[in-house]
Amino acid sequence: MTRDHFDELLGKVGPLITRADTGMRLAIGPAERLAICLRYLATGDSYRTIAFSYRVGRSTVSGIIWEVARAIWTALIEETMPVPTTEDWREIAAVFQERWQFPNCIGAIDGKHVVLQSPANSGSLFFNYKSTYSLVLLAVVDANYLFRVVDVGGYGRSSDSGTLRNSAFGEGLRDGTLGIPVDAIITGAEERGPLPFVFVGDEAFPLTTNLLRPFPGRQVPLQRRVYNYRLSRARLVVECAFGILSARWRMYRRVIATSPEVAEACVKATCVLHNFLRIKSLEKERRRGTQREPEDLDDPDSAPPVAPVDLGPPESLRNAPRLGSNNASRRAIELRETFCSYFNEEGTVYWCxxxxxxxxxxxxxxxxxxxxxxxxxxxxxxxxxxxxxxxxxxxxxxxxxxxxxxxxxxxxxxxxxxxxxxxxxxxxxxxxxxxxxxxxxxxxxxxxxxxxxxxxxxxxxxx
Structure with missing residues (x-):
């Protein structure tokens, strides 16, 4: 984070964290309060270490981190992580097609365990399969490594699928209230008909009409292996985003010795700060001419290979017959096979x-x-x-x-x-x-x- 970025962030967060001076003492200024919080997020140092560095009390550091982390989320959420609209989903799909050759993909989804010190009287709620205590960060990432949707606070004992099912995003995905565009025809594969816009995830997630996962098993036919490879290429953006997040904010590389509520506020703050800095980096790349400008998406020669077709309610809102209580719908299975055929025929890339x-x-x-x-x-x-x-x-x-x-x-x-x-x-x-x-x-x-x-x-x- 450069000095200019810090000053801009201070201008957004400062009014929310400024405290008035009193006759008893002078208040700590907003710049120092923001620096203390960023120091903790970027290093994961103990409260005692940060207190010695800034010559304030340990309890003061504790209160500042809790307060400023919530203020960062409040100040940046609307600017850096707004609720995606239907047009936003279309733009995300266009960039996924351009950069990762995966049509109708509107995001990669995955979960990350944030390691905590065992909370008091929590039993096994936060105990995960890695034999550590954690809360779960569930995120949807676009092709530019930006977090578009995050859900923080899931118990560590829950799987990625369970966290998705219990989250507001998962409920919206089931109810069809996310504003996902209607099914669209893929250019060059018109005979396959309109296909829905989908998220991509790993084997931990269920297979639905708007969420694709790989074919299971190790000994799978070549065509399915190609599909798994193409899906993994698109899905790796969420893994890379988590890697960038933990490399920049080193608190993820330590055991967070705070209450789950403070840890949740810090995780949410780092997600919007990640987007804040990533957007600045993308703007710098565009000025240097190393990335396509957004207006290029309107160029007919570089238009995304999707053609929206209004067919009424999307497939995700229609009733689909079930094969069993724990199995995917027939429609979802057929959809995965359709994408598999597309990647082996019309959607073949030149290196494969x-x-x-x-x-x-x-x-x-x-x-x-x-x-x-x-x-x-x-x-x-x-x-x-x-x-x-x-x-x-x-x-x-x-x-x-x-x-x-x-x-x-x-x-x-x-x-x-x-x-x-x-x-x-x-x-x-x-x-x-x-x-x-x-x-x-x-x-x-x-x-x-x-x-x-x-x-x-x-x-x-x-x-």
Whole structure:
């Protein structure tokens, strides 16, 4: 947070936290009160440590954090996290299609356990499956890593599905009161008819007509694996948002030694502060020309591939027959199969255009482990797509001009724990002229690799 951002935040929150001087003492100013609260949120330090740093009493710090956290939520909620309208959902879907190639997606949903010190007389309400005490942050995130809906305060013992069911958002999703747009036709897949706008989640969530989850199991057919891969690409935005949140506000990396009420206020404050800073970052990127301006969405050449069709009440409001008390509706099952077929036919992406490409891609994803494989839309920039030559490991032949894989964002995971490429047969890969500056291969185990036929011209392998 820069000085300008702090001053702007103080201008919004200051009137809510200002206290009058009295004949007995001078009040602590709003700037110092805000700094004390931000210090706690950003570090998670104990009240005693912060009290020594600012030369105030420990009970004073306790009261300031509780008061200012609530004031931050009140001051920023309408600006940074307004209730999404129908048009807002459409804009979110357009960005998801552009950045993550997932049509009619209006958000990724997941839950995060915020670790607490065991509350007094709480029994097992806050005790979770990780054998810690926590409250649950349930969030819906858009394609720009902004929190659009949050529900804080669920008991740690509850699953993500149970937290969703008991939340106001879950009730609105069931009742059809969220303002979700009516079903829309996906451009290029008109014969499939109108499809509903959906949220994407992991296996912990139920399958409904407005909430998609992966196919269960490990040994699933290739087409379903492709669907799982495409859904995971879109769903990872919520995981990344949680990662950004905990990296910026380090209280999430400690055990919060406060009451659940204070912890809930702090979590809500960090969510709107995350959006506040993220919006500033997006505005800065737009000024630099690194991101599409919002008005570009009105350009016919860059219009989102959805065409709204008014068919009366959306499917989520119609009665659907049930297969059983704990099973998804037939409509939801058919909808997931429709998306599965779309991703394997009309919605195929160029890096997974054939069965052999998909097999190699999914095999590589399994090598890297869960959560490591996240190619962006430009990860094959600079590669010779028409003349690509799939090698034994599923690679591509680089164009004569060379492909800067590090800059394209397709890799760069070597430094994170070290890749073990032992026993991989990479014979036939032609990576000539590739600029691998920035790759950290110090921890890679290249034992038993067959490197015959590699063209290493232009490689920078320092270290």
């Amino acid at each position: 255009a054939t069965e052999s490409d998909c097999s190699a891609l999914l095999r590589l994803a399994s090598w890297l482990g869960p959560g490591c494989w996240r190619p962006g839309p430009g990860w094959l920039a600079g590669l010779d797509r028409p003349g690509r030559d799939r090698a034994a490991g599923g690679g591509y032949r680089a164009a004569a001009s060379g492909g800067d894989l590090a800059a394209a964002g397709g890799w760069g995971q070597a430094a994170a724990g070290g890749w073990d490429l032992g026993d991989c047969d990479l014979a036939g890969w032609d990576l000539g002229d590739c600029d691998l500056a920035g790759w950290d291969l110090g921890d890679c185990d290249l034992g038993d690799c067959d490197l015959a036929g590699w063209d290493l011209a232009g490689w920078e392998l320092a270290g």
